[in-house]
Amino acid sequence: MSSYVTEQRKRILEILKNSSERLFTVEELAEMLSCEGISLSTVYRTINRLYSKGLVRRTAIDGSRKFAYQYIDDEHCTEHLHLSCTQCGKIFHLENDISSNLIKQIQQKNNFLIDNSKTLLRGICDRCK
Numbered sequence: 001m002s003s004y005v006t007e008q009r010k011r012i013l014e015i016l017k018n019s020s021e022r023l024f025t026v027e028e029l030a031e032m033l034s035c036e037g038i039s040l041s042t043v044y045r046t047i048n049r050l051y052s053k054g055l056v057r058r059t060a061i062d063g064s065r066k067f068a069y070q071y072i073d074d075e076h077c078t079e080h081l082h083l084s085c086t087q088c089g090k091i092f093h094l095e096n097d098i099s100s101n102l103i104k105q106i107q108q109k110n111n112f113l114i115d116n117s118k119t120l121l122r123g124i125c126d127r128c129k
């Protein structure tokens with residue numbers, strides 16, 4: 001991999017990391033990076049790679065076939081579920097004990113294993129209600 005590609009990837013991760021409570025669409029990222037000569041297709045490619053490596057999580061945007069991406073900001077984030085506000089796009093960390101109870105119950109009753117890193121519970125946050 002060329003250092004050019006590495007550099008672009010680093011920039012995209014940096015933006016996501018600096019606003020780790022926020023979700024970004026590929027278009028938003030591309031707009032922020034356009035002055036640095038990073039194209040939309042590059043952002044697409046890079047973000048897909050980051051997603052497949054488990055460095056970002058994504059969520060489908062209501063009423064479109066697009067995704068929004070968010071940085072997984074700490075290792076503990078694999079231990080709980082996240083709540084996503086459909087109004088402001090903010091992500092909230094669900095308490096570990098509530099998360100693990102929920103996951104355990106679903107696993108026991110439905111025999112369904114939830115993937116924490118890919119699951120977002122969607123709704124409206126306290127501030128947007």
Ligand SMILES: [Zn+2]
Pocket residue numbers: 076077078080082092093094
């Ligand atoms: Zn978290």
Ligand SMILES: [Zn+2]
Pocket residue numbers: 085086087088089090124125126127128
């Ligand atoms: Zn909100």
